[in-house]
Amino acid sequence: MSLFSRFFPFLRPYLSQMVGAGVMVMGVAALNLILLRMAGTLWDIVTVQRDVDLMTNTIIIFLGIAVAQSGLAMGQSYVTTQISQHIMADFRTNLFDHLQQLSLKFFAKRRTGEILSRLMNDVGVIQTLVTETPIDSAKHLVTFIGGIGFLLYMNWQLCLLILLLLPALVFVARLFGKRLKALSTNIQDQTAALTTLIEEVISGIRVVKSFVQTSREHSRFGKALQALVGMTLRRAAILSVFIPTITLLTFMMAGMVLWYGGKQVIDASMTPGDLLAFVLFAGILIGPFGSAARLFSQIKEAQGAMQRVFELLDTQPEVMEQPQAITLPTVQGHIQFSNVSFAYDPRQLVLSDLSFEIKPGEFIAFVGPTGSGKSTIANLVHRFYDPTSGSITIDGHDLREVSLHSLYRQIALVPQETILFGETIFENIRYGRDTALEEDVIQASQAANAHDFIMGLPDGYQTMIGEKGINLSGGQRQRIAIARAIIKNPRLLILDEATSALDSESEQLVQQALNRLFAGRTTLVIAHRLTTIQEANRIFVLNKGVIVEAGTHASLLQREGLYRHLYTLRMAELEESTESQVEER
CATH class of the missing domain: 3.40.50.300 (P-loop containing nucleotide triphosphate hydrolases)
Structure with missing residues (x-):
């Protein structure tokens, strides 16, 4: 099963809306083609027929179509954005829920920054491709097919000149595609590594400052960033050749059209308006060709991102709940x-x-x-x-x-390293039982010897504790953790x-x-x-x-065993610590 087909279940609930957006964008493309054809007709009315009434009526129709086209474009843009956001919200939620089901061993082997990068950066890359690109592609498809249809109807010889360039476009796309995919995957990996480094430094900023390692972290960040910049520049170098090459081929097509069409106008076998319309049609075909080039590079980039994301989704928890x-x-x-x-x-x-x-x-x-x-x-x-x-x-x-x-x-766990969340003290205590009332939280805090210090804070129980409880002392954090365990009962x-x-x-x-x-x-x-x-x-x-x-x-102290040894060492440490405190005073 391909990576893109695996994403289809997330698209399925929104297929009808996507079809609606696709129909609207195809309508936009069709009206664009009609407007271009009418532009050629208007040119002939002005330069050849010189009929004011006909020109006025044609312009009124032209403007009416333009209004309809604008309305469809606005509706399509809003619907597309709405679908895109909902699909990605569903996908991120699914990925987030899956991460929460994974065993501790998975998190022990992975760095937080890497996981964050996959959840946010990689999913963002996928978003553009699987939601916006199909709808845009529908627009370009109608533009391409309709444009070719008009061109064949108006002048099949000129149209054949354009079609001769298609094999060259396909060859260029295949030539650059493989390298673009490899570089895009490497960029995503390096982005994850950089995100991880930033997360580690921010989380451990007190250690970094205390050990005077800001220069070291600056160097690490610089090296990782330069590696990312280097990869991005290599991809940009390829794209800087890839897309202009496609564009050059399309301009060659335009040059041929102008030369051959201009010759027919001079020979009076083609009207100036038809040539104008033909040039306009040939010009808008640059859009689908250029879009195809960009789409190809986006697909290669998204393949790397999908591979990284689905690697997470394919990871199964080692601690599994039996079906029965x-x-x-x-x-x-x-x-x-x-x-x-x-x-x-x-x-x-x-x-x-x-x-x-x-x-x-x-x-x-x-x-x-x-x-x-x-x-x-x-x-x-x-x-x-x-x-x-x-x-x-x-x-x-x-x-x-x-x-x-x-x-x-x-079960309630009170760990050595207290984990608190960046919310209020009230919500952190109620984390043990989210249905607890205010009086329950206060009773648990009193039992945990936490109520007095909480009430001494500026906002009491509504005090925001900061990330991981950084605004509280170790003893305060621990007592909040105990209150959280008490309220769980x-x-x-x-x-x-x-x-x-x-x-x-x-x-x-x-x-x-x-x-x-x-x-x-x-x-x-x-x-x-x-x-x-x-x-x-x-x-x-x-x-x-x-x-x-x-x-x-008592019984273990009476033995000449490991416990007595550990206890003796501990008491010696306490005695030494007490003596040091007395000397300091």
């Missing part, structure tokens, strides 16, 4: 890992043959060195990934057999090192909020600060993807 997936009922929170192994890369296991049980309502902590697999467990429970082998069940239901929606609505709660980046005061406020959130829920905590999990029912200690210890905080 059941709706997960309200859970108690009994989680069972049975011989679970997992690898992001098949060559290296992250978790190896892991088995453990979490009872409803338990507060379970996972600790271990960096890379031991703690966060991976959270990802698996949330079913962001499926285990390589083994099974995970909640209340006896295998996660692979339940619908994702019914699973997700019973989940059965399962997952915290991925939610307090690791906070100062002591913020940590205390966040910890108080978390303790309220833990009540009555099965809670899994990925812990970095071991002082925050001393009240856990059980602590699982991981190392290199296996559980090496399990027990309460």
Whole structure:
């Protein structure tokens, strides 16, 4: 199936409107031809017949047709724009929805700027070709066929001179087409790379400034931009030869027409008005020829863009919902890992043959060195990934057999890096339950120790927080995230090192909020600060993807194991930090 035929389903709902726009534009083209023919007739009336009354009546008819042509042109232009915008909105929505269905592994391998480029830039390239170009082509088709028809009727010998140039036009188009397609695809790829670079620098602008790397980023941007400019100039160089060559061939046609037609007028075998009409018809045929050249280059460019976009649409989520997936009922929170192994890369296991049980309502902590697999467990429970082998069940239901929606609505995630959206604080908290009322949001904020600082902001709950919550401190962002989790009222709660980046005061406020959130829920905590999990029912200690210890905080400290080692190191760091603060004072 060709790329263009794959786009047809998005055109189907608008086919009747496209046909209507096509009919209108064909009417515009037909009236243009009639106007040109009447121009030749008027010239003969003025220069040969010299009949004032006939001239006046002809001009009135001419103007009436011109008014009708203008009305059709305006209607066609509006309808075409409307169709184009609706089709592209549908297509972008489909692509956006598909992206949201893809697994985390896809986003881990792709850069945000590249995805944005495909969603916006590539779809923009496609828009012109698949919506506006067919309608414009209908206009040029009528112009070409009607023009040739008039020319054959008026003087078939002159028309044959024009048609002799067609094989040359086809040859030129084929000669340049392959190179144009390759360059257009490369330009789209480089545009995506440049967009990605810009997105990365803007997102990390604090790091760029802090490490005094503005010159480095200037250099990176300059190199990427010069590469894009170079490709664009190479394509422009080809087009600068391609389109003028087509135009030159058409002017050669016009020159032949003028020479041969002028000779017939001198010989009195053709009227001056007919020659004028013939020249006008020959002139408007330049439009379809030039349009064909531009269309050819647009098709090659759009093929590259379509290939990139449909590559995204062809990507299937690795975490798939089974057709017979059941709706997960309200859970108690009994989680069972049975011989679970997992690898992001098949060559290296992250978790190896892991088995453990979490009872409803338990507060379970996972600790271990960096890379031991703690966060991976959270990802698996949330079913962001499926285990390589083994099974995970909640209340006896295998996660692979339940619908994702019914699973997700019973889990709340409070990540280490709080993700907030560029809206108001109120909307960010209500993100946990979009039907929540104002009093629900306030109660959740109070439980999260967030209400007081929110009310101290200029606009309270209606304060715009800026992109990713940049206008708030780390502790404030985290408490908003906790309020968002509270308002969701989940059965399962997952915290991925939610307090690791906070100062002591913020940590205390966040910890108080978390303790309220833990009540009555099965809670899994990925812990970095071991002082925050001393009240856990059980602590699982991981190392290199296996559980090496399990027990309460007190029982693990009594052993000469990894937990005691990690705890001792942490306490030493805290003591050193406290001494440093005292010295500074």
